[in-house]
Amino acid sequence: MRLLLSSLWIRPLLSLSALSLVGCVSVTPQTQGRAVAMPEARSQAPAKPRSKRSAPPISAAGFARRISHSSVPTSEKLLAMTFDDGPHPKLTARLLDLLAQRGVKATFFVVGRNVRTYPALVRRMIAEGHEVASHTDTHPSLTKLSEAGIRQELERTEEAIVAAAQIKPVLLRPPYGATNERVNRQAFSQFGYQTILWSVDPEDWRRPGPSVVASRLVAGAHPGGILLAHDIHAGTIDAMPQALDALLAQGYRFVTVSQLLSSATVLP
Ligand SMILES: [Zn+2]
Numbered sequence: 001m002r003l004l005l006s007s008l009w010i011r012p013l014l015s016l017s018a019l020s021l022v023g024c025v026s027v028t029p030q031t032q033g034r035a036v037a038m039p040e041a042r043s044q045a046p047a048k049p050r051s052k053r054s055a056p057p058i059s060a061a062g063f064a065r066r067i068s069h070s071s072v073p074t075s076e077k078l079l080a081m082t083f084d085d086g087p088h089p090k091l092t093a094r095l096l097d098l099l100a101q102r103g104v105k106a107t108f109f110v111v112g113r114n115v116r117t118y119p120a121l122v123r124r125m126i127a128e129g130h131e132v133a134s135h136t137d138t139h140p141s142l143t144k145l146s147e148a149g150i151r152q153e154l155e156r157t158e159e160a161i162v163a164a165a166q167i168k169p170v171l172l173r174p175p176y177g178a179t180n181e182r183v184n185r186q187a188f189s190q191f192g193y194q195t196i197l198w199s200v201d202p203e204d205w206r207r208p209g210p211s212v213v214a215s216r217l218v219a220g221a222h223p224g225g226i227l228l229a230h231d232i233h234a235g236t237i238d239a240m241p242q243a244l245d246a247l248l249a250q251g252y253r254f255v256t257v258s259q260l261l262s263s264a265t266v267l268p
Pocket of ligand 1: 084085135139175176
């Protein structure tokens with residue numbers, strides 16, 4: 001039985017007792033030395049598509065308690081294409097053109113300081129039906145920050161997005177995928193953010209070439225998948241026509257992450 005959970009994702013507010021039951025996705029924090037926008041690299045292992053198996057069924061109550069997601073259980077051919085680290089003045093604009101030509105809706109996890117520099121691009125994202133969400137203000141590894149440090153990163157980014165587009169984000173993608181239960185809970189309890197990771201990583205930041213990026217995205221795609229990419233690399237933008245057209249030809253439909261969460265197939 002399929003239930004739509006859209007009402008649960010507007011501004012989720014769970015009690016602390018409910019939060020204690022939350023099942024969080026954990027990933028290996030990335031070692032990094034720079035504080036600028038960087039790729040979500042998590043390991044030095046060669047890129048390989050993740051399992052194409054869809055997320056297992058889950059009860060409605062169990063799904064509602066989750067505050068971290070790397071994919072969404074659904075039998076529908078839905079995908080969430082996500083772009084981190086922008087907006088970039090030239091590449092993001094070109095990407096938005098490509099998406100508009102295909103009617104593809106994406107989710108942009110933006111860096112606060114880039115939002116302050118290029119607010120018009122954030123307004124354009126919203127105007128064209130995309131989702132804009134937080135990727136922190138200065139791209140730190142959140143697991144290494146204090147509670148106050150995390151709060152400052154998320155506050156500043158949210159303020160930048162609100163100032164640019166009058167939209168309050170509801171999702172967080174932690175830089176480098178570096179998160180843990182402490183980070184997830186703080187993001188949720190203080191900001192109402194779901195933490196969003198991914199199920200398909202083409203490692204585009206290594207710049208393997210557009211055709212490789214495209215083929216990895218296509219090979220890894222699965223119903224309910226969350227695809228990771230970065231709109232600060234020209235090769236990634238160059239890969240998108242091939243990747244999007246191939247996936248559209250396979251019958252996939254692209255939705256925002258919040259729309260994907262609302263489309264979860266859950267057990268009664
Ligand atoms: Zn990033």
